[in-house]
Amino acid sequence: MSANTVLLDFSIEPSRINDELSRKDIVKVIKENLEKYFGNLKMIYDMLVDDGYMCIFNDSSATIINVRFFNEGLITINIEYYKKDNDNQRISFESSRQLENALVKELNLLHGQTLPALDRGPIVKYFPTADERIIEYDIDKVLFDKRSEFQKIQIVHSKTLGNMLILDELQNIAEADLIYTETLMQRGKEDYSGKDICILGGGDGALLYELLKENPKNVVMLEIDDLVMEACNKYMNSICGDVLEVRKGDNFEIIIGDCMVWLDKYIKDGRKFDYVFGDLTDIPISDTPTGEIWDFIRTILEKSFAVLKNTGKFMTHGNGASCPESLEMYEEQLKKLNPTVKFTRDTAFVPSFMEDWIFYQVAFEKH
Amino acid sequence: MSANTVLLDFSIEPSRINDELSRKDIVKVIKENLEKYFGNLKMIYDMLVDDGYMCIFNDSSATIINVRFFNEGLITINIEYYKKDNDNQRISFESSRQLENALVKELNLLHGQTLPALDRGPIVKYFPTADERIIEYDIDKVLFDKRSEFQKIQIVHSKTLGNMLILDELQNIAEADLIYTETLMQRGKEDYSGKDICILGGGDGALLYELLKENPKNVVMLEIDDLVMEACNKYMNSICGDVLEVRKGDNFEIIIGDCMVWLDKYIKDGRKFDYVFGDLTDIPISDTPTGEIWDFIRTILEKSFAVLKNTGKFMTHGNGASCPESLEMYEEQLKKLNPTVKFTRDTAFVPSFMEDWIFYQVAFEKH
Known part of the structure; x- marks a missing residue:
């Protein structure tokens, strides 16, 4: 079991989202495009925020989608839903890229980016590089998970790196090392x-x-x-x-x-x-x-x-x-x-x- | 400019979040711990969802925090705010880990995970491995960004890999290759x-x-x-x-x-x-x-x-x-x-x- 979080972001000419009418049109296009993947969406909340605007949609299966506009010219879309181990993703990486490209084209946006889906649950898969960039490991099993007097000790299995020792949630050494x-x-x-x-x-x-x-x-x-x-x-x-x-x-x-x-x-x-x-x-x-x-x-x-x-x-x-x-x-x-x-x-x-x-x-x- | 998205997730004994009183207590503890980093928070929305419960907080600087409880025993916290190029992060990786550890301890949770902050904006930094795991690159400049008749062509600069050719948003070849x-x-x-x-x-x-x-x-x-x-x-x-x-x-x-x-x-x-x-x-x-x-x-x-x-x-x-x-x-x-x-x-x-x-x-x- 895990929560799947799919993140997209876009740049846009700021004036287009500071204008209420234009913003409403953009929200409408975003909703229509999201509905191609999630079926009918309901806007359950929206508000003006100090730095822009946000609204929240959900579908009939409790997918929650935050759409946020930042006045300086950025739009973020965060899609989150619950995924059982054998469930398929509700939106594949390929589909989320199609969604991104469709929005960039239809709304004439300045840039678009889709992050590979984040899979959040009891199997910890995300660790930082030394300069705190995110890396996702192909970890499929937790073999050991205890806290000693000194630190949190985990041993997990990575498909490509073998067993890995994790101390206080930092990669320490793997069998491939x-x-x-x-x-x-x-x-x-x-x-x-x-x-x-x-x-x-x-x-x-x-x-x-x-x-x-x-x-x-x-x-x-x-x-x-x-x-x-x-x-x-x-x-x-x-x-x-x-x-x-x-x-x-x-x-x-x-x-x-x-x-x-x-x-x-x-x-x-x-x-x-x-x-x-x-x-x-x-x-x-x-x-x-x-x-x-x-x-x-x-x-x-x-x-x-x-x-x-x-x-x-x-x-x-x-x-x-x-x-x-x-x-x-x-x-x-x-x-x-x-x-x-x-x-x-x-x-x-x-x-x-x-x-x-x-x-x-x-x-x-x-x- | 970019949106910073900080994601945390936790596992919890399901009965504790299906019970309304117990869930309210947990929300209270989460709010108190978040306030150590963001100051006073206001709950601007909450609702029961088919698969659990969600609520949204914001602080005085338009940081939006989604907290979601999934009935089967998972809690996700999504923190998002706007960050100008020279602003500091509102919550560092170290602080978000402290937050995670405090919540695990205080609420006696089964697991906790903090993802390194995601930095979303016009400089595209996230690309997938062949099996669609997320990798963040140390990209600091976009040198070329055009669409040909056949594909989207970008050349970006990575601090460790040199210039990289990106075709249709997939890594193609870098100077280090x-x-x-x-x-x-x-x-x-x-x-x-x-x-x-x-x-x-x-x-x-x-x-x-x-x-x-x-x-x-x-x-x-x-x-x-x-x-x-x-x-x-x-x-x-x-x-x-x-x-x-x-x-x-x-x-x-x-x-x-x-x-x-x-x-x-x-x-x-x-x-x-x-x-x-x-x-x-x-x-x-x-x-x-x-x-x-x-x-x-x-x-x-x-x-x-x-x-x-x-x-x-x-x-x-x-x-x-x-x-x-x-x-x-x-x-x-x-x-x-x-x-x-x-x-x-x-x-x-x-x-x-x-x-x-x-x-x-x-x-x-x-x-």
């Missing part, structure tokens, strides 16, 4: 054999699983949310193997806890690593590098470099290539570190993000 | 040097431009729509070079005309090619392989094979990997050809389609 992990770890460019490695976060297990294929001396993973690991161990084995099941082996260990606390302990103990991976929250998208989340990121960087050997590297994911301002702010944080660091960037198109993502490799400037 | 042309022509796998080639369609010029780099004996391109070529020659030079400007060279010629007519002429004259490229309309997405468009595709295939040498190949694009039924129907058409043909498939992720696309290479079974 090996390239994400390989770019994060710079497979083929970094040599992990015999190395001491610390992963901050990484609850999906993919990074640990891939690193263990490269014969490291030891990997310790510090993940706060046991429920994420439980979910991924059940539904994401193609990317995490059995590492979240066994949790501990000859050369690795998963510790359930706050990485801040553990980093402090390592600093106190003088424990050092060849690599620290920041596999925690994405860089926040905000206008100024302030607030809790940037403090958190700065603290993570400082503590990570405090447990790195002189020759060590901090490896992390940044943000979408569509958010250059956010990437720049992260780089500003890097430039403030003491001792000074140098960094390189790499980019990969991550299938489940549907965009290019930036990854950072950070090392001490002098060693 | 070299992989499309290279997969269509199977660069590195086919040897075009010294070969006779015919392109059916190909008005964006990209295929002709790339083929000419491979020293063919001759390429003839049959394109019906001069205006497409004019637009691409002006705005898509990074993919078509100067071929649409010069139109004719020592080893190539662009003919403006109906490829059907020209294929008939070649058949009559006994002219034969090593390669024919089908760079016309995509395979239609329809339930049964009937109707004008499949007839057109069948005719194109028949005529193409009639002008191919025994050793020749027909190369074409298929459809999105998300539409296996449509691909299967195309393959059914191939299997019906006489003399019989054999085919191979290749797949590429096409940046501007944001999905995997299938390409076909078809040859006579025996030669």
